[in-house]
């Protein structure tokens with residue numbers, strides 16, 4: 085059977101304000117990071133990678149994806165953080181023939197996040213009226229090989245990203261890899277759950293992505309219009325290393341934020357840097 089190579093297209097939901105209950109730092113603005121959803125398509129079929137968060141996210145992804153005129157056969161989730169899959173409930177209403185899937189470790193974390201939000205209202209308090217009452221958790225995917233019009237997409241269990249148990253999707257025929265939050269592109273990187281040891285594991289995960297030698301590298305959080313280049317791999321590693329170097333100096337949250345802004349001030353979403361810095365200083369105590 086002859087098969088056409090697959091194509092990659094990326095939708096980016098722009099950075100936006102949200103209802104933040106936390107005390108903010110001097111000059112800090114509470115925004116949510118710009119986030120990507122990727123369409124992997126063949127001649128007739130396509131899959132989506134990540135469903136994002138809000139009703140609006142899902143509606144925009146659906147309208148964009150429908151414009152390609154392909155049958156959406158599934159929505160696959162890279163990792164368990166709710167901002168990458170809570171939009172699934174709404175998105176599947178637009179694509180009733182499709183279902184949501186994730187690797188076992190991703191589906192397990194997503195299920196944990198549902199219970200966490202029931203207890204803490206973490207997500208529903210930050211995005212009031214924008215999230216489903218009853219989330220749809222992705223179903224467990226028991227294979228690492230997905231077919232789109234007969235062409236393979238490989239799910240790779242890469243491990244540590246901005247969360248443990250992260251997965252990426254390699255598309256050999258497109259020479260592309262869709263990385264979720266293992267790679268960032270011109271956006272400050274979330275280290276709320278990544279202490280120094282986990283940052284080192286994260287750097288190793290990025291090496292594993294690099295070993296695929298893909299020409300297109302799609303980050304889970306990227307600026308609108310930023311190019312999906314392999315340079316984002318080394319840039320993400322440098323960011324993590326610089327954070328560790330500055331954190332070891334042992335200053336305040338402000339010292340860490342301002343030090344990172346001197347090195348990486350071009351990135352979107354400094355609010356995430358503040359969150360990472362507060363978490364790091366708290367871990368030190």
Ligand SMILES: [Zn+2]
Pocket residue numbers: 165167168265304305
């Ligand atoms: Zn994320």
